[in-house]
Amino acid sequence: MPDSTSVGVVAPQRARFDAPITLRSGTTLPGYELVFETYGTLNAAKSNAVLVCHALSGNHHVAGVYSEQDKRPGWWDSMIGPGKPIDTGRFFVIGVNNLGGCHGSTGPSSTDPQTGKPYGASFPVVTVDDWVETQARLADHLGIQRFAVVMGGSLGGMQALAWSITHPERVAHALVIAAAPKLTAQNIAFNDVARQAILTDPDFHGGNFYEHGVTPKRGLRLARMLGHITYLSDDVMGSKFGRVLRSGTFNFGFDVEFEIESYLRYQGDKFAESFDANTYLLMTKALDYFDPTHHHKDGNLSQALAPATAGFLVVSFTSDWRFAPDRSREIVKALLDNERSVSYAEITSAHGHDAFLMEDEHYHDVVRAYMANIDLGPAA
Amino acid sequence: MNAHDVSSAIARPDFAAIAQWVAPGTKVLDLGCGDGSLLRYLQQTRNTRGYGVEIADANIATCVKNGINVIQMDLETGLSIFESNSFDYVILSQTLQAMKNTEIVVREMLRVGREGIVTFPNFGYWRHRLQVVRGHMPVSTRLPYQWYDTPNVHLCTLKDFEEFCDSHGVHILERAVMSNGSLVSVMPNLLGSLAVYRFERGS
Numbered sequence: 001m002p003d004s005t006s007v008g009v010v011a012p013q014r015a016r017f018d019a020p021i022t023l024r025s026g027t028t029l030p031g032y033e034l035v036f037e038t039y040g041t042l043n044a045a046k047s048n049a050v051l052v053c054h055a056l057s058g059n060h061h062v063a064g065v066y067s068e069q070d071k072r073p074g075w076w077d078s079m080i081g082p083g084k085p086i087d088t089g090r091f092f093v094i095g096v097n098n099l100g101g102c103h104g105s106t107g108p109s110s111t112d113p114q115t116g117k118p119y120g121a122s123f124p125v126v127t128v129d130d131w132v133e134t135q136a137r138l139a140d141h142l143g144i145q146r147f148a149v150v151m152g153g154s155l156g157g158m159q160a161l162a163w164s165i166t167h168p169e170r171v172a173h174a175l176v177i178a179a180a181p182k183l184t185a186q187n188i189a190f191n192d193v194a195r196q197a198i199l200t201d202p203d204f205h206g207g208n209f210y211e212h213g214v215t216p217k218r219g220l221r222l223a224r225m226l227g228h229i230t231y232l233s234d235d236v237m238g239s240k241f242g243r244v245l246r247s248g249t250f251n252f253g254f255d256v257e258f259e260i261e262s263y264l265r266y267q268g269d270k271f272a273e274s275f276d277a278n279t280y281l282l283m284t285k286a287l288d289y290f291d292p293t294h295h296h297k298d299g300n301l302s303q304a305l306a307p308a309t310a311g312f313l314v315v316s317f318t319s320d321w322r323f324a325p326d327r328s329r330e331i332v333k334a335l336l337d338n339e340r341s342v343s344y345a346e347i348t349s350a351h352g353h354d355a356f357l358m359e360d361e362h363y364h365d366v367v368r369a370y371m372a373n374i375d376l377g378p379a380a
Numbered sequence: 381m382n383a384h385d386v387s388s389a390i391a392r393p394d395f396a397a398i399a400q401w402v403a404p405g406t407k408v409l410d411l412g413c414g415d416g417s418l419l420r421y422l423q424q425t426r427n428t429r430g431y432g433v434e435i436a437d438a439n440i441a442t443c444v445k446n447g448i449n450v451i452q453m454d455l456e457t458g459l460s461i462f463e464s465n466s467f468d469y470v471i472l473s474q475t476l477q478a479m480k481n482t483e484i485v486v487r488e489m490l491r492v493g494r495e496g497i498v499t500f501p502n503f504g505y506w507r508h509r510l511q512v513v514r515g516h517m518p519v520s521t522r523l524p525y526q527w528y529d530t531p532n533v534h535l536c537t538l539k540d541f542e543e544f545c546d547s548h549g550v551h552i553l554e555r556a557v558m559s560n561g562s563l564v565s566v567m568p569n570l571l572g573s574l575a576v577y578r579f580e581r582g583s
Contacts, residue, residue, distance in 0.1 A: 313444070332451060333461045336431070339407075344451045345440050365441040373447050 005081045007039040007071065007088050010064035012104060015141050021133060024289075027124035030113075034061045034138055035104030037078060038098040040088035042144070047376045048143045050086060050093045051135060052076065053058050053152030056227070056283045057275060059103035062095030063088075065093045076153075078359045085367040090376075099134045100126040100282040108278030109210060112249065119278075121207030128155075128162045135159070136167060148374055150310075151175035151355035155283065156322060158290045161331065164308040165292055171310040173374055175367065178231055178320055178356035180327035181334070182291035187322065190230055191284040194223035198277045207278050216277045221268035223280060233319035233352035301330060302337035312342040314369045315363065317355040318357035343370065364367050393561040394473060394499040395421050397576040401497060401554060402426045406468035409493060411455050411485070412475035415439050416448030430467065433459075456481050459488040466494040476500045477532040486550065490581045495553065497578050502557070504537030505573040522573045538569040541577065553583040 018031045042049060051096045052062050054075070056086070063080040065073050080086040080093055097105040100123065103268050108123035139147065150163040150171050157179025164174040198204055200220030205212050229237075241260040265271035265341075292304040312335055316328035325346050335342040345366040395418055404426050405428065410419050413432025416439075422428040432443055432450040443450035450460065456479065470493030472485065477500050479485050489496040501522035502508075508518035517527040525532065536544070538557065545552050557564045557572030564572040 044385075329461055335461060336451075336461060336466075339429075341449055342431075342451075343440075343444050343449050345444075346452045348437070362437040362441070365437075366444055369441045369445040373445060373550075 005083050006077065007011070007064035007081050007361065008202075009040065009067060009070075010037050010061075010074075011066070012037050012060060014104070015138055017134070017137055017141075019137075021130070021137075022067075023123050023124050023130045024127040032099055032106035032134070033104075033110075034099065034106075034134060035140060036094055037062065037064075037074075038095075039063055039093045040091055042092040042142070042375065045377055046112070046144050047146070047148060048091050049142075049147050050091045050149040050151065051139070051147050052080070052086075052093060052095045053135070053156035053163075053164075054095070054098065055151065055152065055154035055156045056222070056280075056287065057224075057271070058156065059101060060095040060097040060105075061103070062093070078357070079364070079367065085364045086149075086151075086371060087368075091371070094138075094142070096135055096138055097132045098126075098283075099300070100286075101277060102276030102279040107276065108207070108282070109276050118208075118210040120210055123278060123282070125202050125285050127286050128158050129166060131159055132162045134168055135163075136170065146170050146172060148376060149173045149175060149371070151177065152179075153177040154179060154353065155290075156289050157288070157323075159263070161292065161305075162290070162307075164310045164312070165305060166307075168307050168309045173370075174308070174310045174314070175315070175370070176312045176331060177315045178317055178323045178328075178353060179314075179331070180323045181304075182293065183203075183288055184327075188288045190226065190322075191288055194226050195281055195284055197222035197226070198281060201277075204277060204310070207281075209277070215272070217269075217272040220275060220280060221265075221272040221279045224271040224275075225264045225268040226357070228264060230322045231353040233321065233350055235319060236350045236352060239350070301334040305331075305334040305340075306338050308338070308340065310340075312340060313367070314342060314344045315347060315356070315366065317336055317347045317349045317351070317353070317363075319350050320353045320355060321361070322353040342358065392417065393558055394574055394576050397556040397558065398422070398471060398473065398497055398499065399425050401578050402428060402469055404428075407466075409433065409462065409467045410471045411459075411470065411472045411560075411577075413439070413443065413448070413450060416443035416446045416450060418471065418473055419443075419448050420446055455479065455485060458484060458515075459492050462492045464491050465494065469493055469495050469497055471497045473497075473499045474501070477535050480533060482534050482544075483548065486544075486548065490550065495527070495578055495580050496550075497576070498541075499574060499576045500536070500541070501532075501533040502538055502569065502572050502575050504539065504569045505559070506570050507573070509570075520573065534560050538572065541575065545577075545579060545582075549582040552577055552578050552579045554578040 020026045020030045061074040063074040063077045081088045084188045100107045110121045112119045150160045152160045157176040160174045164171050194251045198219035201216035202214040204215040244259040293299040296303045316325040347363045408428045408430035413434050455512045470489040476498050511518040556576040557568035560575045
């Protein structure tokens with residue numbers, strides 16, 4: 001029986017943008033394509049659009065499945081669908097693969113029209129602000145002047161925050177989940193180890209591995225294994241895997257022995273098969289560079305958030321040490337300093353950073369309550 | 381006033397007492413705001429703006445549902461998320477007696493707000509005294525818990541609270557004492573079951 005809370009079978013769409021875009025790095029891309037999906041129906045007033053921004057390894061496939069047989073729904077399917085916290089019976093939801101991605105939007109693995117070869121190392125570094133600009137152009141393309149909600153978790157939450165600052169008139173509400181106003185040194189350090197794993201893989205070939213017919217799987221695998229450790233909490237790893245040995249005994253060697261090793265290697269392998277190494281580098285760089293206070297004196301976040309006029313829901317998770325509750329509270333404090341409309345929920349969860357992707361009663365209740373309270377205007 | 385306000389005011393007689401002290405159009409912080417009823421009541425009757433602070437999960441979703449801005453955090457850890465002098469009023473309604481760090485909370489209220497408003501059950505209420513005389517810890521509508529399951533760790537009388545203010549540089553501006561929803565003016569420390577105070581930093 002079909003699941004009545006699923007958006008069902010969905011198909012990605014493409015949009016081509018021929019107006020050149022000058023990125024924060026100063027590089028200009030003559031044009032690009034974005035792949036996206038939509039769920040629900042845009043109302044006549046175009047006042048019910050929700051933009052879902054993805055995190056490091058996410059993409060445009062946010063909800064639903066690609067066929068009746070598809071066992072793996074979109075990455076935020078628990079959150080989005082008919083009757084779900086983001087109710088597609090009421091909202092028109094858009095998922096978009098970011099520029100530089102590897103799931104269909106123009107990125108390092110795409111063909112550079114000037115050379116006829118994949119961009120590879122020549123693909124420019126992109127920032128969160130660049131993504132916001134390209135997403136705004138997608139909104140123009142879809143005829144959406146103002147989003148009811150821009151939302152995301154982790155790096156996606158940073159995009160929602162950036163939207164609220166750079167395009168305040170186009171964002172009625174921002175849902176900033178498991179995010180941070182900027183990365184800490186420790187967090188940048190994790191990203192750099194991940195990048196080093198990729199950059200030093202002999203199959204990386206300076207980013208131009210496509211023409212060598214190889215992919216830097218070893219590096220990408222290590223990067224993902226490291227990342228994965230930081231997305232989980234010590235507690236959940238302990239309860240899930242503990243010190244359980246696969247064969248029940250020490251083998252005094254370096255093959256997989258502990259269950260956690262098996263799990264991490266599996267996750268690393270799976271990721272290395274499907275993700276682009278250059279995209280991974282770009283995404284981590286976008287994370288590192290994100291800092292709305294960069295152009296403000298003394299790094300004052302309250303000043304940086306002053307232009308934001310949206311209503312905010314900020315959510316963090318108690319066991320998330322990669323994007324800890326303290327970091328979300330910094331965002332909340334800056335909004336309070338500006339007397340903005342903001343609610344903050346700190347969800348008790350053992351699941352670490354990954355908790356934002358999971359079902360949790362309190363978490364979903366709060367998001368549902370926030371969404372239900374959004375006024376879509378008379379034409380809704 | 382709509383039906384919701386009336387029912388709130390009946391359910392919590394301190395709401396009306398608080399509201400009469402809150403100037404229209406001011407900025408209010410409600411500590412331990414529960415489901416946001418007081419803030420909603422103040423928004424509707426006094427056109428206030430502001431935020432609630434609450435720790436219980438279920439109350440967060442209810443506040444959000446009611447359109448109340450709520451911050452989920454533990455009051456006991458202080459109010460460092462709020463700037464000094466950033467509110468006209470900081471309210472602590474029926475929560476003072478359950479705070480572990482009473483002194484810190486009152487100090488923080490007056491750092492963040494121009495004025496503080498607290499309400500608490502009067503332990504000196506005659507029915508409470510009678511129960512103690514009879515050899516029992518008091519249990520009443522205002523103190524609905526048994527000694528073994530009460531969250532109330534710092535109960536006090538009117539006299540106790542006023543002495544506390546005196547010794548902690550807190551200047552009391554106004555007091556309303558209530559019993560069964562009516563104001564009590566005679567022997568309030570004996571006849572009042574609920575105390576409401578408005579105060580500021582002492583000079």
